Amino acid sequence: MKYWLYRLAASDPGRKRLRTASKVTLSVISSVGVMLLIVLNAGGQVTAAIFAGLIGMMGILVVNDDTEKEKKATTLLIGISSAFSVGFGSLLAKWGFAADFFLLLVVFLALYLQRFGSRYFSICMIAFMSFYFVTLLKVGFPQVPWLLLSILTGITFAYLYNFILIKDNPDEVLKRSMDSFHIQANLTLYLVSDIVRDINLEKKRLANLDRNVQKLGDYARVVSNELGSTDPGCIWPGLSTTQMRLYIFDTAMLMETLSPTIRRLKEHHALQNTAIRAALLQVIQSIREAEVLNTNQMHHLENAAASVQSLRSLLRTLKPDETNREWLYLIRRLESIANHIIDGAFELQQSLQQENKQNNPDTGKENDDEEEKKNEEETGLRPTTKKAIQAIIAGGLAILAGHLYSPAHQYWILLSCFVVLLGTETVGGTLVKALQRSVGTFLGAIAGFLIALLLTGIQEVVVLFLCVFMAFYLLPISYTLMMFWITMLLALMYDILLGGITEQVMAARVIDTIAGVGLGFIVSALIFPQKTRDKVTTSTTDYLDALKEYVNRYIDRFNKEQTDYNLADHALELDQKLQTLITDASPLYRGWFGRTGLQQQLTVLTAANFYAKQLVASSTRKSLLNTNSQFEELLDHVQRSLSGNIEALSSAVKGESQVRIVDLEKEREQLERIPEESKSSEQDMINHLRLLHNIHYVWRINESIVYLAKQLGAESEKSDQNAAGERGAAQL
Template sequence: MTATPRSSGRTRTGVFDRFAASDPGYIRLTSALRTVCAIVLTLVVLYALHTVVFHLVAGAMAAMVATFGVREKTRPKQAVTLVIGLITACVSMSLGAVLASHRIPSDLVFLALIFCAVYARRFGDRGYTIGLFGFQFYFVSLFVHASPSSLPQIWLALAVAFASSAVSRFVLFRQSTVGTLGRLRNAFRARLAQLVATQVEMFDATPDELEKVLADLRRDTARLHEAALMIQGRLDDEPDSVARADVLQRRIADAEIAAERLGVLLLNARSAERADTLTMHLPGAPVPRQPATGALGADTTALLRRDLAALHLLISRLGPEHRGTAHVRLRNRLLGYREEENLPAGPPAVQDVFRGVGEATRAVLGLRLALDGPGDESDDTAETARSREEFEAEAVSAGSAESGEEDETGLRRRSTRAAFQVCAGSVLAMAGGEFLSAQRWYWAVLTCWVVFLNTSSTGEILVKGYRRLIGTVCGVVAGVALAGLVGNHTWTAFGLVLLCIFGMFFTAPLSYALMSFFVTSMLGLLYTLLHTYSVAVLVLRIEETALGAACGMFAALIVLPVRTGRRTDQQLRTVLLRLGEVASAAVAQLSGGAPADLLDMARDLDTALDDLRRSTQPLTHPFTPLRERRQSARYLVALLESGAYHARSLAATAELVPYSKRVAADPRLARAGDRLAHNIAVLAAHVADERADGEVESGASIASMLEETDSEALRTGSVTFRVLRHLQRLDEGVIGLARPLGVPVSGPEERTTRTAAA
């Protein structure tokens, strides 16, 4: 059957959405293309100037470093950094050429550059870049065997490389903050649509298929959260007003919370018992017992499938070009589920799903308003108009708050500590590298330096070194094969080098092992170009890499070490404190207290939780021998992810209190948050000091603590019921954290006994 133009367009849109979701903002693609283009321009210009192959390689490496090393967000700052970087590169290359025949002074200067490169990170993005340039270009001088007589040609190659990098960055692949944010928003929309599509699959999955679909749901939820954090991280650079950035942050957070909540409600609706949100975050968590097929009824199931498909369509057609009457009708119908009288008849869990669909549709409307403006309001229903009024009221009060933390000083500062560690490891790598090769000892030093980048503990360094070694071994095999295919064809080798560079930068954020694979494959081709290729050279590359990784790990263990356990405890305490801040502020606002900047607090919580995930990677790695500790770490992170979801939901509901006509403050909720705040504070104190006093309090549920007399206030679907449900789940999760952390838990009987004895 021949595809119609409309179906072909849908297919292209689906492919585009999948790619946009896989590379949010096309940041990886843009980075890879910009670097490759800078190298191509450099090679073309240098070839036209009849430059020798050694200087072609130096120019190509310089273009690569000059392009990926700049980290500033605005173009004026990037231009200044490139100018300073060119001067730094010339000085560093000159030092390397002049000192090449003086081994001891050369090694001492190399060590000094290594120390400065790491220490300079404390001075922000520009300090990071200039330090990187100083180290990398000294390394390039060693790689191409620069000499004083070749310096004029090398300076020319550097000037061409930096000019090509500037052309690629500012002309060919000009990337503005607004453009990047726009692409990130499209990626968020695509990932949101993917998540809803997976939720539909979960609703229809058989009991045997459910575990696999839940794994996909966890992955898609994490990817949506990643896109949300990327957008929030770029909002500070947007040239628009602070208020508009704040509104967009609110809308992104609303959509993320509504989508995650819809997944939990769908799992509840298809289960014979209420699902624990831990199931949505922890692989292997107990799955709720599933009823017989068709328990919901054919009519209810068909209606729910139809509305979920309509919600998916609204998300997929979120752009400004999709404003047809059909979309407006779908939106109005789904928003109607926010009103109790519009809910279809059915069990409470199923009605909750329809409410969730209505809230998710409201979040989609908020995204459209934040991104594209109000649009046509002539076909609005009463519920749509009310939702618009709530969004407008929030936009009027939008603002921002700045917060910061005092940095550590002295040897406790991360950059200072890492500088001493890298220098110690580099001394060992130099000494050991000499025994392996008097000419290529610098590979060990480079590996030692690289494994310290973006790491915070000995465990992270161990995992990074292991991944680099695996990627290097596989890259050597590929390098041997590619070198055999290339032979003496120079431009074929350059073409394959460009492909390796593209792969290196495109895969770098995804897999460090893959990036190392492409780096080593590229080196095999570069050695072919320099006519120094042999299998022995690539085998030496493996040996030097293993030596450098070992030296880096040894230095991390001996010199000013930061144990993985200590680092994770620091991050865990930060997450607990942030969780307590969000929960306490949200409950205070829900009970009638003063408004707080809850979304900024929630963003700080998400950032701290991401840091904790990275810190626990060495503990959760599949090859870790500490299996019980791995399970405990996964369980703790899953509990905190579940708690963060409930805290974000509380914050999102509390944000509506000043503006909504339906969400009113309830002073009784203040008491419900007291035990929660106490328990989180006890956990945080115990993590900071295991000898700290205090017990986690358990007992009656949050709902019963209120001594509610008005049953109508606690009926399913009411705002109070929703808030209590999140508070109850958060309370259960916090109490659940006590067991793996070794904190004593006291029930009401123990507290009564102690009080009587006192």
């Protein structure tokens, strides 16, 4: 029970979902309540109160500008847009074709004008919903003043909750995100402790550990994104973005390494060694107790450092032999990453405790303003234009279908068609969203119909507001769940507005939804289709380009080249690019199209990403890397070959033929034999072993790249260096 309470506490990093859902719900309740009091005392209609709730909701949801100043301006502009739309809707209601044309124009502009900023989409979106409401309830011109008052009420409460009462505070969001990250990290360590104590290998526990590690990775990306726009020094004086990101990276990497390592240790029966098991438990427990950002708990951090030192001392007493060779290096890797965490934590503590610290610019914050933005000239139509054309064609067909098959609710099909095209870039993405919307609507219609029959009066109103909260609290988690609650909400609204709800009304809602999403999918597949595989190819090559730069910058360290390239920051960015690739590919590998080798491709790239992060997590950071000319020359050749292999894999992913890759096993052997060939001293041998340890995962990355390239049709060839050596041997 305690475990699930902690999971619940950590489940909403920064409490963003809670804040958004709370603001929306309170805005709806306040808008509806105030307008209800007005209309009941002044002889108006209840529809005005419902419309005020809609505006109060939209006034928060559709405002997505970058700055608070821009958000405030957009909030006022959407009120004006809604007012014009209500006026046009009441005037054009008599001329059906004119109303249809106006709606299609709004749909087109909503998608086309996105290229100029989110504000224009917000203005058009609320215009669409306002016009939709007016036509749905057949509002006449005499009712317009009431609706204008509803707009004023809804916008007022949206502004009040969004910018005054529940104002977003970036510092608070970052602090709460860090709290979620720490809670999840401690939960993960708690699970690891239980697994280490139990000598038996239980797959259920390991699977649960994997899920928690994945969740921690998600939280790490959230915190990293927050650090991109919020200075941690405002919350924890003295700390820089670089320090925080490095600490987050090390902690996430320790957890990510623990899961497969503990599994392998159990398979090799390493934890049957009482001393090893006790030392690992002590390290895990001490790291759990260390409150890194609390300067009053320094002794816990000192205990953690002592436990890591004890583990290191124990490892020195164990000499590799047949009984421990398979698992000894695994524990050494854990010790290395844990040591990185402790070192980073001490640096954070020292920065926090420094007094009279100079307010220097944060060197860890990326200079986004100085980065060159690539403004590639696009040939042909822009994506926003294509999407707008798709929407206007699908919308025209939806309106025609609505007039023919659902004249009582002629715009239901249009609404579903419009929404399913929003935010989807590919045909596969549109299909997935269409299925999610259909399933959510179907289940929500059943639940809403039953609840409307069981509840009456104030009970329905309470459940209606609950539906608002749940819909927008769960939106970032599942679109299907959001649609379930939204459809329940609509069922209750229809029951309140129309004085009752029937099976026919809810069945028509489900059928119209399916028809609308079906039209949206068909048009996206036939008009300017963006194939999911093309999108996956683009995302894959973007990831490989970033991986190549990352590995090159890492290897540059051995050639004593000075660089301000922050490897931990860019490792987190690599993680984000991989997540984008997985998201783009999900319609293929999760649907009916998924057994085509794409899952294997993602698995191999995930492994390569893990090895890339291990380069930073498992390597020496502070001490200088002493290399010789022979090592540098060989490693330089390895760097060029690995870069060529990554480029070759990109070509193979794009479907190009005659792609060739290089196997670097010979170069690996040559690097390992350098001390023997040069008859190095014992100290040189130790230094060389450290160098080999630092580049161990370079070989693993290359193995992954070569394997995947071969699976995609690439052919192996000998490296230039090996080919030259073989030609020389043949001549002799």
